[in-house]
Amino acid sequence: MPKHIAVKDARAHWYLLVLSLLVLLVVLSLHAYTTGVGGGTGHPANGADPTPAGDEFTGAGPVIRLDGGAVVSRTMPARTIALTFDDGPDPVWTPRILEVLRRHDAHATFFVVGARVNEHPELVRRILAEGDELGSHTFTHPDLSALPGWRREIEFSLTRSAVAGATGRQVTLMRPPYSASPQSLTGNDVGVLRDGARTGHVVVLTDVDSGDWQRPGVDAIVAAASRERAGAGAVVLMHDGGGDRSQTLAALDRLLGELTAKGYRFTTVSEGLGVPRSDVAAPAVAQLRGKALRYVQLGADLTADAMNWLLAAALILGIGRLFVQVVATRVHLGRVRRRRRNPVPVQAPVSVIVPAYNEAANIAATVRSLVTSDYPALEVIVVDDGSSDDTAGIVERLGLPGVRVIRQANAGKPAALNTGIRAARADLVVLVDGDTVFQPDTIHRLVQDFADPGVGAISGNTKVANRRRLLGRWQHLEYVIGFNLDRRMYDVLRCMPTIPGAIGAFRRQVLVDVGGVPADTLAEDTDLTMAVLRAGWKVTYEESAIAWTEAPSSLRQLWRQRYRWCYGTMQAMWKHRRSVVERGAGGRLGRRALPYLAVFQVLLPLTAPAVDLFAIYGLIFLPWSQLILAWLGLLGLQALTAAYALHLDRERYGPLWTLPLQQFVYRQVMYLVVIQSVVTVLLGSRLRWHRMVRTGEAAALVEAGAAASRR
Incomplete structure (x- = not known):
């Protein structure tokens, strides 16, 4: 470049500066979006419709599929417990919970948060490799009932991409954050279930909430998760992420030992219902999209960290x-x-x-x-x-x-x-x-x-x-x-x-x-x-x-x-x-x-x-x-x-x-x-x-x- 080039010919750098700042703002906004991950301790947003859902929903079983608008639900067979864990994967607690499950020769279904999948893809691969099951718990753990339809679709789509990029598989099971049993469904929740069905998901709610997210003590968690149901099966809610899960870990060990001795078996949702495994092979384009999403998210996290250090x-x-x-x-x-x-x-x-x-x-x-x-x-x-x-x-x-x-x-x-x-x-x-x-x-x-x-x-x-x-x-x-x-x-x-x-x-x-x-x-x-x-x-x-x-x-x-x-x-x-x-x-x-x-x-x-x-x-x-x-x-x-x-x-x-x-x-x-x-x-x-x-x-x-x- 000539030494005496006129300064006015170099004005493109101002456009580059503005473009760079806009890109930085987008990257930081992505970081803000992906780190808006709440634990199981969160609360639904204000403005949710408290009107109870219809009888076809509130009287349904915990596993719900909508076929052409019709509600089809299933429950766990007798003495079959589908342990489910929300809000992971967590680098500290998920591996420890997997170790407890292996020690008792039990399996479970993990409803993972997509943003955390991108942070710890090795953990979701381990979950599948050890015979457990994956489900979607959205990408950032929002209250879906308070979101517009387009935002719900983004949450479902990004989570599927994250899992596909990490494992090569696509999940079909889905649990909305802050959900509980079918009996607690409201009018807004029904909209979430229908949006999930349109994107190919089967919704898994709960029969029993262990309440472990409140950290009430090991005894209280065991009591809530194992309350007598006259030998009936159940979908039990626990958490492997979102905070300190030491009580959950200790309660799980006791729960598996006590109920196994009573003749209960612990398995995944799909195996408990006797249906084929819920995850399917993801197309190559979906896997590539998931890997790209992970690198973008990691880049956004590194950028935010760099800004904090700066x-x-x-x-x-x-x-x-x-x-x-x-x-x-x-x-x-x-x-x-x-x-x-x-x-x-x-x-x-x-x-x-x-x-x-x-x-x-x-x-x-x-x-x-x-x-x-x-x-x-x-x-x-x-x-x-x-x-x-x-x-x-x-x-x-x-x-x-x-x-x-x-x-x-x-x-x-x-x-x-x-x-x-x-x-x-x-x-x-x-x-x-x-x-x-x-x-x-x-x-x-x-x-x-x-x-x-x-x-x-x-x-x-x-x-x-x-x-x-x-x-x-x-x-x-x-x-x-x-x-x-x-x-x-x-x-x-x-x-x-x-x-x-x-x-x-x-x-x-x-x-x-x-x-x-x-x-x-x-x-x-x-x-x-x-x-x-x-x-x-x-x-x-x-x-x-x-x-x-x-x-x-x-x-x-x-x-x-x-x-x-x-x-x-x-x-x-x-x-x-x-x-x-x-x-x-x-x-x-x-x-x-x-x-x-x-x-x-x-x-x-x-x-x-x-x-x-x-x-x-x-x-x-x-x-x-x-x-x-x-x-x-x-x-x-x-x-x-x-x-x-x-x-x-x-x-x-x-x-x-x-x-x-x-x-x-x-x-x-x-x-x-x-x-x-x-x-x-x-x-x-x-x-x-x-x-x-x-x-x-x-x-x-x-x-x-x-x-x-x-x-």
Whole structure:
């Protein structure tokens, strides 16, 4: 693929993303459907018709077949007991029940749940291999009487497919969940029986319910299952799945021994009635359909498990990140106090470089804020990079002392910065964006760490000035929480990967040693900072050196800015990947900062769409109370983090009210930016420079605030 392919030609990935999310939602919905398996302890849905069925049903035997609408029923012969087990197969209890049956040379009929057949196909094969019988207990164990006809048909069909895929056989016996004896049939139950008959099933109800699903005790189960019937046969209901069946197991052993001694025989339903075995060979297509169903269900289960692990990992990483940030912040505060004890302040001359391209809206405020600085030895160099507006002329007409304007043909921000660096007279250089306004003490505070000769660069504290609107407040929170907490942590770990273009101080010799500001990535500030670290210099963060900047005022502008930042950061990470195996400062960058960036700025945002989709899945299938509590818990954790970060930056807590809204718009924009950036990187595309439209609003707000504070 050509390296310079246009990004717009790669838009198909958005369709692929939407399609992938839809597929994921379908898969998760299938998981929700198949895991809606209730045990024998469930209760019928509300709204069932309690009207008793007709006498032809309520007076019938437990085995019912509908031939052309006519009710044909059978009962077990004398002293013949058809043991039936519902809700399996279960990997714990079904094998143990089979062992008890073999020990007493008895057989039984197992009414299996289709979804569990797909989970444990080896157990249904064992049931048949040992001479027992299979029947259908639906696919997900719902109350069929409360379902529409089409849903009942799905339950019957999927169960048959599951058994066919696991055993190569098709079952014809069926027991509806929550059913009992014929005498308890209602009008709704009759509809279930007729739907079952239309799909080729013979319904098996019960004569005796052992009540084992209630776990009343072994004695009670034995008594219920063996109550005297004057030697009559019976279909006895027990359970091999749906919960703890230890009492069932113990009761079965006793029941088989006691009733066998009284002359009863235990067999399957079909054998007890003297008819051929109920299962028949399944066509090849049915077997293939069943195997496909099993793999789809297992895939859905694995996907749901993976999503749960992903959420757990994200939660653990988030809490771990917060813990490290808080600890690092406490350490950083101690270091700051120690730094400020330096009795000899740094007052060496400083050259401030301002690269400017079409910055007419802000450049005057930027330059005036620099000139009015209380720093004693300062020069300001404005490099006009071929602006098509009057940026250079505005600065020249200001006529401010110590300000130089250099005009050059448009060559990009790195070239403008390098031009300014070459023209600088001072050994200390401050790089400032053309839309940034400094406070009077900013430069003084920014350069004090240069008292340590090992410090090569210093990051200042960038703040959003235009925060009156919702989007500005969201970005303000992001700057304070995401950027500044991280910078404190990076400072403590000595692996600062980025000095923002809005405010950064460098030793001029350091810039010369690393070859100036690089031009081969879009995040030249990150690229430059990483190069400084790899050259063996310390990079620190000075939170009290404040720069006010204009943040994007529309989602479109925000997208363009963050797209460039994210793409450029990935470029810089790849460019400096060899730092992973380096020693010293380069190794700290490679083994501390780069993995952190990869996890929290690339990998987790890439998984965020799936996490959001999982939340939608939760809204549909999970109890809202649990979901809301979980969301409120996470939101509360974020709010505490934000409040702590605002406190550290001496900011008001007012913007915290926008935090819940941030989760529904701003967060999505940020992770979509990451996805777009990764696609651009993978396609080998080149992203052109995206310049934000300046309005001058931020500069006006800062100047107005400064004027108000002087009054």
